[in-house]
Amino acid sequence: MTVKQISVFLENRKGQLNEITKILAQAGINLLALNIAETTEYGIVRIIVDDVAAATDALIGAGMVVKVSDVSRVTISNSVGGLNSALQKIADAGIDIEYMYSMVSGDSENADMVFKTADSTALEAALAN
Amino acid sequence: MAEKYFTPEIETMPRDEIKKLQSERLVKQIKNVYENVEPYRKKMDAAGVKPEDIHGIEDLHLLPFTTKDDLRDEYPYGMLARPLSDCVRIQSTSGTTGKRVVAFYTQNDIDMWDECCARAITAVGGTKDDVVQVCYGYGLFTGGPGLNGGSHKVGSLTLPMSSGNTDRQLQFMQDLKATILCCTPSYAEYLAESAINTGAIDNIHIKAGIFGAEAWTEEMRRDIENKFGRGMKAYDIYGLTEITGPGVAFECSDQGGMHVNEDYFIAEIIDPKTGEVLPYGSKGELVFTTIAKEAFPMIRYRTRDICVLSDSQCPCGRTHVRMSKPMGRTDDMLIIRGVNVFPSQIETVLLEQGYEANYQIIVDRVNNSDTIDVNVEMTPEKFTDNLGKVADMEKQLVSALKSMLGIFAKVHLVAPRTIARSEGKAVRIIDNRKL
Numbered sequence A: 001m002t003v004k005q006i007s008v009f010l011e012n013r014k015g016q017l018n019e020i021t022k023i024l025a026q027a028g029i030n031l032l033a034l035n036i037a038e039t040t041e042y043g044i045v046r047i048i049v050d051d052v053a054a055a056t057d058a059l060i061g062a063g064m065v066v067k068v069s070d071v072s073r074v075t076i077s078n079s080v081g082g083l084n085s086a087l088q089k090i091a092d093a094g095i096d097i098e099y100m101y102s103m104v105s106g107d108s109e110n111a112d113m114v115f116k117t118a119d120s121t122a123l124e125a126a127l128a129n
Numbered sequence B: 001m002a003e004k005y006f007t008p009e010i011e012t013m014p015r016d017e018i019k020k021l022q023s024e025r026l027v028k029q030i031k032n033v034y035e036n037v038e039p040y041r042k043k044m045d046a047a048g049v050k051p052e053d054i055h056g057i058e059d060l061h062l063l064p065f066t067t068k069d070d071l072r073d074e075y076p077y078g079m080l081a082r083p084l085s086d087c088v089r090i091q092s093t094s095g096t097t098g099k100r101v102v103a104f105y106t107q108n109d110i111d112m113w114d115e116c117c118a119r120a121i122t123a124v125g126g127t128k129d130d131v132v133q134v135c136y137g138y139g140l141f142t143g144g145p146g147l148n149g150g151s152h153k154v155g156s157l158t159l160p161m162s163s164g165n166t167d168r169q170l171q172f173m174q175d176l177k178a179t180i181l182c183c184t185p186s187y188a189e190y191l192a193e194s195a196i197n198t199g200a201i202d203n204i205h206i207k208a209g210i211f212g213a214e215a216w217t218e219e220m221r222r223d224i225e226n227k228f229g230r231g232m233k234a235y236d237i238y239g240l241t242e243i244t245g246p247g248v249a250f251e252c253s254d255q256g257g258m259h260v261n262e263d264y265f266i267a268e269i270i271d272p273k274t275g276e277v278l279p280y281g282s283k284g285e286l287v288f289t290t291i292a293k294e295a296f297p298m299i300r301y302r303t304r305d306i307c308v309l310s311d312s313q314c315p316c317g318r319t320h321v322r323m324s325k326p327m328g329r330t331d332d333m334l335i336i337r338g339v340n341v342f343p344s345q346i347e348t349v350l351l352e353q354g355y356e357a358n359y360q361i362i363v364d365r366v367n368n369s370d371t372i373d374v375n376v377e378m379t380p381e382k383f384t385d386n387l388g389k390v391a392d393m394e395k396q397l398v399s400a401l402k403s404m405l406g407i408f409a410k411v412h413l414v415a416p417r418t419i420a421r422s423e424g425k426a427v428r429i430i431d432n433r434k435l
């Protein structure tokens, strides 16, 4: 399913990530997933939260550069080869993955993954097979 | 359409004749100021130069410079070359600090200034059939009176709007069918945006704009032209009160630099550090000598504007040298690995690349070599969730800076609001070099 992801620009300075988590905690927002892509200079913190509007408001209010984009949340089997089989299906469908990361899941049978691709509908169709 | 000139015999005069005319006028002017203006006489005496030493423009470099501080020291009457009874007008600079500079004009000086602005209006296609809307400020500021006088001289119908009151500006622009707009480029952009928002743009027929009195970029030019639409063209104009006002130099149909009115003003480019005259094509400080002005002659006046002069042939047929848009002010100049770097150049690149003009320059010396780092704030518009794209943006910025500055500058994308605003120059540049 398509979910909203919030990306935040992060300068690689001490305490920057902590600043973001503090803002979210103070706004009473629960983090469902967090992923960081970085260079030595800066990074992008990508988060999935329970209340996108409130989190965006809080971050922008604190002067952060924020971008909300659509990503695909996909549930896969939490077993040996589970991820491999999902990735195989995506590759067979000729879909490029820009990036991916894992997120909390409600049960231990399954694991949730976040995928960023150019076409979330195509991705979901590929995985439904 | 054939190019139109206001005074063709002067504007297309062969270069050797222009130089001859300049030489004759210079010799007379130097004799005049030596006899009538004490500060010039004292400076020339101190430099050991007599009026007899000046035979033509080839001797111009012998003369001492005049600076804004000289004008402040001699405020208000010290630089006058004519009795006050010969003067008919005063204009003043919009100086933000210290004493203002007041400039005096005889009737001939006003006529000469009008002639300069008439040439500028004609160069953008203005004729007596045009309606010229002047929304530069009128008063002590030279913008309004200068273009107003030029428009009269051309015989255009002149709308002396002065600045402000955008609703009325747009109303008159529509009702009175203005065809040429004179104002600052930022106000032109604002007028166009307002006209688009209110729908007034459909009834507006501005075909050309003469925009000056502030720095602007090629990107702004395209933006203004697109907003007004219908093939509207935006032109630059240059001037300063000390020299006369707008019209010292103006852009022609080629839009590739501003022709200096060389029958009235001699332009030089100097190295701002050494004062040495540099050849055409070099970047340096622009210096003017007024060879026809009566009341308030300026000899080798240092404008503090950095630009390039070119005597290459212009497609418009005018023979007078062209000056580039000012690239910065000497006050802000940094020398990095022997290259002159101006914060305004960095600002131009940032604006063109879609960043805010909020930046910090850190200069240091590592292993006997200068380094320059530029901190640039990330903006919500530029930010993406893709690290590769952010890295590409950074690379693009580095290469745009390289082509503008001629040297490599390291770029750091920083979080917004981490660079102090408002305070201006002091925080923009951090020079850690221990020289």
Ligand SMILES: [Zn+2]
Pocket (backbone or CB within 6 Å): B252, B253, B254, B259, B314, B315, B316, B317, B318
């Ligand atoms: Zn030209």
